[in-house]
Amino acid sequence: MERPSMRRHHPSAAFVVLLLALACTGTLYAAFAPTSKAQADATARSLTVEEGRKLFNVGCASCHGTSGQGTTDGPSLVGVGAAAVDFQVGTGRMPAQQPGPQVLDKPTVYSQAEIDQLAAYVASLGAGPAIPTEEQYSPEGADIAKGGELFRTNCAQCHNFIGKGGALTHGKFAPSLEGVDPKYMYEAMLTGPQNMPLFPDSTLTEESKKDIIAYLKVVNGDDSVSPGGSELGGLGPVPEGLFAWIFGLGGLIAVAVWIAARTGKVRKP
Structure with missing residues (x-):
């Protein structure tokens, strides 16, 4: 008696199985594989810029324009960079x-967090100085003498020579x-707010900025000591000259009057 023959498969069955296997593999990979870091960062930046745009339209667009182009009430913000926003908004100006x-x-x-969002939006309008890192503005290990x-x-x-204004x-x-955060000092030198001139890295290097910050932290610190005695507010020649006129010249006049009075008493018959 002959053995029953094996059931024959359809010729396309292997191809269908392969397609199903590939589809399952792709689905599982898409479901469980982590999103690439670059794509995640790009998505986060886009969300930050969008949130910054919303904040800008509410609090800044009336003076600086809906696209930061500037108006008669406020300058253009295109190209000022994130550092300028962090300084101006972070200091409350x-x-x-x-x-x-x-x-x-x-x-x-x-x-x-909102300042970072505003800075990201303004930075998207045009290239400009970025917000410095702590490593850039930290006075740790800086040359204080050179900074002075x-x-x-x-x-x-x-x-003023010790930063009193x-x-x-x-x-x-x-x-x-006095008491200004080192980050804001660095950003001010980098962006030149209001009346201050710009000091980019081509004019004052990153190390030079750190040296200046270190000098200011020392002369305005809690344990700072004036080598010449009382600093009279540290405002320079104006209070020093006033002190000289009132106490120095006033003392000389008082001595002269006293001498004259004594001389008159001696010559009296």
């Missing part, structure tokens, strides 16, 4: 409280640098 010769610092309106020399050469004519023209002034 923006949004401006009222128009005037100079925008004053005040308590911040936005959280740091650089500060007196480039900054003291406005900010000073008056400028037309109601403007150079603010005091």
Whole structure:
């Protein structure tokens, strides 16, 4: 008796099985494989920029324009970079409280997360200085003596020789640098806010900026000591000259009057 023959498969069965296997493999990979870091970062940046755009339209567009192009009430922000936004908004200067010769610092309106979103949106409008890292502005290991020399050469004519600030023209002034966060000092040198000139890395290197910050932290620190005695507010020759006129010249006049009075008493018959 013959054995029953094996059931024959359709000729396309192997091809169908292969297609099903490939489809299952692709589905499982798409479901469980992690998204690439670059794609995740790009998505996060897009979301940050979009949130920044919303904040900008509410709090900034009325002065700077809906696309940051500037208006008669505010300058263009195209190309100012994220560092300028972080400085202006982080120090409370923006949004401006009222128009005037100079925008004053005040308590911040936005959280740091919102400032980062605004900075990301403005940075997307045009290339500009990025927000510095802590490694860039940290005064740790900097040359304090060199920083003092650089500060007196480039900054003291406005900010005073130890950063106490000073008056400028037309109601403007150079603010005091006492207690200012090192990050904001670095960003100010990098972006040149308001009346301050720009000091890009081609003018003052990253190391030079750190040296200046280190010098200011020392001369305005809690344990700082004036080598010449009382600093009289550290405001330079104005209070020193006033002290000389009032106490120095006043003392000389008092001595002269006393001598004259004594001489008159001696010559009296």
